Amino acid sequence: MRVVDIGIGTGLVAREAVKLTGDPALVVGVDPSVGMMSQAHLPGVQLFEGRAEAIPFPDASFDFLSMGYALRHISDIDAAFREFHRVLKPGGRLCLLEITKPERAWSRMLLKGYMRGVVPVLARLTGSSAESAKLWRYYWDTIEACVPPDAVIDTLVEAGFTGAKRHVETGALSILAEYQAVKPG
């Protein structure tokens, strides 16, 4: 399978794709941040500067598309999902990993307090820069403002995907979600 990992960042998801395909030449990464990609250290994986909304590849280039924890950074998911559909081959599949806001109010308060309050303070106390505390607050804000799960599924269907479904890892807060869909063959 030829795999494209969108929002490859520092490459944790792409590293797993390399293990699964067994050949780094079958995996390519796309990210708007050259700085993030410079930390990926994945020999053999080709990296391309680009955005989910304008993927720098021709139609039907890939069998599989992954995107790990970048959905909440994308401003236009209609455009992004149309691009995902375009670059996948007929029968191609996608898997999007994302952190979802906890459904229960108490879980939301707990996580928000932890990410916007506790962690930034700990970061400052342990000598991290003021910028680091700001980034932790931004991290929560992106989770809180992320497109709701139903809208993600609806937008995948509107883009032409079938079998769009969401699975949530069950745990204390149940915030790790996975969306899957198929481009009809």
Ligand SMILES: C[S@@+](CC[C@H](N)C(=O)[O-])C[C@H]1O[C@@H](n2cnc3c(N)ncnc32)[C@H](O)[C@@H]1O
């Ligand atoms: C949390 S990191 C991703 C981590 C990465 N998937 C991994 O496996 O290590 C989010 C990434 O999304 C990227 N990003 C932001 N806006 C994007 C966009 N419009 N299209 C694609 N990637 C984007 C950021 O540059 C950043 O590298």
